[in-house]
Structures are given as C-alpha cells and as structure tokens.
Amino acid sequence: MTAPVFATFCQISNIAYNYPQQVSQGQIFATTVTVSGVCASDDADYYSIRSDLNDMSGLVLSAVSVPIGFSQGQNWTIPVVNQITAPPVSAVWRVLFAVYIFAAIGSGGTVDSVTFKPVTIQVGTPQTTQTFTSVGATTIQTEPPSVMLSGALTSIMPAVVPCWGIEDRKLYAR
Numbered sequence: 001m002t003a004p005v006f007a008t009f010c011q012i013s014n015i016a017y018n019y020p021q022q023v024s025q026g027q028i029f030a031t032t033v034t035v036s037g038v039c040a041s042d043d044a045d046y047y048s049i050r051s052d053l054n055d056m057s058g059l060v061l062s063a064v065s066v067p068i069g070f071s072q073g074q075n076w077t078i079p080v081v082n083q084i085t086a087p088p089v090s091a092v093w094r095v096l097f098a099v100y101i102f103a104a105i106g107s108g109g110t111v112d113s114v115t116f117k118p119v120t121i122q123v124g125t126p127q128t129t130q131t132f133t134s135v136g137a138t139t140i141q142t143e144p145p146s147v148m149l150s151g152a153l154t155s156i157m158p159a160v161v162p163c164w165g166i167e168d169r170k171l172y173a174r
Helices: none
Strands: 010-018 028-039 042-055 060-071 075-085 091-105 108-123 162-164 171-173
Touching: 010 091, 010 108, 028 042, 028 060, 028 091, 042 075, 060 075, 060 091
Parallel strands: none
Antiparallel strands: 010 028, 028 075, 042 060, 042 091, 091 108, 162 171
8 A cells, every 4th residue: 555645634544456457458447446544523524535547647547536425433445446448559558546535624625635556557468579599509718729649740840940150151050
C-alpha cells in the first residue's frame, strides 16, 4: 500500500489494486481499487471515494466515484471499479492510479486524502529481440609452442662467413 499524501477526517488502513498484468491491444478491461478505512464519527459529514486512472502525462482515462456515506466511526471496505481501454499498439503502458477520499462538510467539500500508485501493464505481446550467439573455439596461449624436430638438425648459418680482414683487406673465412 502507498501511504496517503495527507489525511484529516479519514484514516485509510489499506488500498488494494487489482489490474491485469497484460491485455490485448484495444481491449476494454476493468480494474478494481478496494479501499478500507474509518472516518471521523460525525453524522453531518458525508464521504466518497474517487478512483482515477491516468496516463503518465496526467490525462484522466477513467474516473469513478463511489459513496462511503455518512460516517458512524465504523470501519468500511469499498471497491471502486474502473473500465479502461488499452492503447491500440503493443507497448509497456504506464498507468497512474489516483485514489481520492472526499469529505462533504457542511455546505462545502474538501479532498481529505489522495494516494498515487504508478503501475505498468503490457499491451499486446512483448516484442522479443532475437539474440544470436556465435559458438566458436577460443585458444588461449600463454607460452610459445614447443617444436620438436626429429632427425638431424641442419644449421641455418653457413659454415663459412665471409669477412674482411683488417690487415690486408682480403676476404678470408673464419
């Protein structure tokens, strides 16, 4: 339960939200907000509950008011059912429940409390992204490979290396 922002005449003990997690595109469906509480004991004050469903821009999609009645200081539990139509496209839809308690005191009225609860509803089938994983062999080499030769080893250096001798500038073998 989300705590009310403020309250003066009524103590709200519980708010339960019942809504589908997934709906079809353009589907009309119902949500139920069940509010429990007790209001100040005064036969002159009349109370009501209003449940609004808003999109996240603040546009009211559905608003329903239900009377609590004159308070006798007794506990009450009242369901409020809203009908709403899902958008015509597949998406994650963010909806905001706004639950108001109104008090009609004397000849005027006031908002006694308000509670907000944002929820998400999947409209249509969630779009899945395919992930392709390439499976291959990976070789990690930490040391240079050992090379084993069988047979006779031959030198890659010639047996005779030509050089210039300093004393006579003639080519001779070392």
